[in-house]
Amino acid sequence: MSNERTLSIIKPNATKDNNIGNIIARFEKEGLRIAAAKLTKLSKEKAEGFYIEHKERPFFNSLVNFMTSDLVVLMVLEGENAITRNREIMGATNPAEAAEGTLRKLYASGIEENAVHGSDSASSAEREISYFFEKNEIYDRF
Numbered sequence: 537m538s539n540e541r542t543l544s545i546i547k548p549n550a551t552k553d554n555n556i557g558n559i560i561a562r563f564e565k566e567g568l569r570i571a572a573a574k575l576t577k578l579s580k581e582k583a584e585g586f587y588i589e590h591k592e593r594p595f596f597n598s599l600v601n602f603m604t605s606d607l608v609v610l611m612v613l614e615g616e617n618a619i620t621r622n623r624e625i626m627g628a629t630n631p632a633e634a635a636e637g638t639l640r641k642l643y644a645s646g647i648e649e650n651a652v653h654g655s656d657s658a659s660s661a662e663r664e665i666s667y668f669f670e671k672n673e674i675y676d677r678f
């Protein structure tokens with residue numbers, strides 16, 4: 537077991553639906569700790585850069601429009617196996633395939649408007665955290 541940090545985003549459909557508190561409460565209940573947090577609206581450039589790995593996918597422009605359509609909450613979550621734990625708590629990308637009780641089952645409205653993002657590996661966590669946060673904005677919550 538190792539203490540890890542991962543990037544979490546509460547996406548625009550979930551902030552619009554007033555589910556910020558429900559989602560954060562779930563992370564804390566599961567033992568993940570918030571090491572950094574920002575409520576913000578992404579620019580087109582920032583959202584495009586974040587999802588650069590999906591640039592050639594047919595849904596890329598639609599995804600960028602969605603991610604810039606309203607406020608997001610950017611967070612660094614910290615805890616034991618935080619990267620994998622967060623992905624488990626989120627559930628499958630498509631809410632139709634997400635397990636009962638997962639955040640996407642509870643709060644997504646479709647495969648694109650799927651409520652939350654979570655880094656999928658240690659290398660993406662490192663890139664994504666530094667994409668949104670300066671080192672001095674992240675606190676140790678061990």
Ligand code: ATP
Nearest residue numbers: 590595599628629647648649650652653654655656
């Ligand atoms: P995320 O990276 O947001 O945590 P993920 O890793 O589960 O999600 P990815 O394959 O990285 O899924 O896709 C990134 C995001 O693009 C998805 O979360 C979703 O919002 C959107 N997306 C993925 N597939 C589709 C699709 N077929 N149609 C529309 N949007 C999609």
Ligand code: MG
Nearest residue numbers: 653654655656
């Ligand atoms: Mg992904």
